[in-house]
Amino acid sequence: MHCDITIQTAPFDLGAEEAALRVHAGDAGALVAFQGMVRGHDAAIPLTALFLEHYPGVTEAEIRRIAGDAAARWPLTAVRVIHRVGSLAPGEGIVLVLVASGHRAAAFEAAAFLMDYLKTEAPFWKREHFADGSQRWVDAKASDGDAAARWA
């Protein structure tokens, strides 16, 4: 299985990543993409920016490990994960997961599995910056832990 993991500050482009992945996806009939975007109006005060940090080296290795777990579980031909760090504006993409497989159910499930992992286990931390100048580290959500528990 082809597997490409990147943590970057730069924006990503779904169309370009899809084209790049298909070079490695072989005769896969199914491609599932998940793109997460910064929400500007989730809290009472509008968000002006989201700041993300990670643990360089460790975060990349952990995502690569979990992508290997996914490949052992579903018949995947290619996986691409991009996670952004640094300062992001509302509407910008935070995370992109692309999965190619010969089977659509496998592609859907593996993409959901990787996203649940990225939400609940991957070493990333978000800080919200609000229009009134305040900021806070985001609390981990119990619902994300529940989602990840589906795969245990």
Next chain:
Amino acid sequence: MHCDITIQTAPFDLGAEEAALRVHAGDAGALVAFQGMVRGHDAAIPLTALFLEHYPGVTEAEIRRIAGDAAARWPLTAVRVIHRVGSLAPGEGIVLVLVASGHRAAAFEAAAFLMDYLKTEAPFWKREHFADGSQRWVDAKASDGDAAARWA
């Protein structure tokens, strides 16, 4: 909910469709895309082309109806479906489903639901053309009916 359904002979572009959808997706934090491609080596003899036909008017209306069902079931902000008809070469995209939502589980489930519908209920028929000159109408798969039954 924004809903855009197209049946077309022309190729589609995931990146362009994602950009167009995001104009209508509001403050959605999650976007799931499914792209189906023509497989060239599913059978004993290599495939040279896939020919698809539909029931003009009826097929579009049925997909629009099922997208409405999905929007009643999950909190979606935008849905885009493109299904190609006519003659397609191996590797070409056949079907594109894009779903935007505030919640990633909703986006994943609605995209899988729409794909199951497109595979088992939407009026499309595929004919395979093989390298030895033979051709045949594709048989409906029992596994696709099982997938759709999940949502009943």
Next chain:
Amino acid sequence: MSSIRILYFGRLKDAVGHADETLDWAGGTTGQLLAQLRGRGEAWAGALAEGQVFRLVVNQQIVRGDADIPPGAEVGILPPVTGG
């Protein structure tokens, strides 16, 4: 005299030998239409056997059960679908 227009799709087109036809029709149901077409002989009975017909469409609406076909209607006969 009243008639209906019948459209065949996918493998049904090949099985019955044409994509569409116009049939004299004074009124009746989808069940009566299928029985009449199957009565044309073994080839038709086989082509339109239970597992070969997935849906019937009357005037662009998918119908369930034994639905009315008014004179002048367009009737689509759909084999099992294979989209996506």
Next chain:
Amino acid sequence: MSSIRILYFGRLKDAVGHADETLDWAGGTTGQLLAQLRGRGEAWAGALAEGQVFRLVVNQQIVRGDADIPPGAEVGILPPVTGG
């Protein structure tokens, strides 16, 4: 004398007041390290309370349970994660 390097992430950086530190370390486990840091006072005990520490990383490897920290190690202390 041997030491370890400790890295704090996310809200733990703010809670303990710095992103990293070097600590004298003759050897011991992750449990002993956490106990020692919590012993620095109420602010540290609160910052590093059970629910505030999600994972420990020793030399770039996530560890479970009470893992050994060799002298010279890099130790990451990770609060609950909020990626995606």
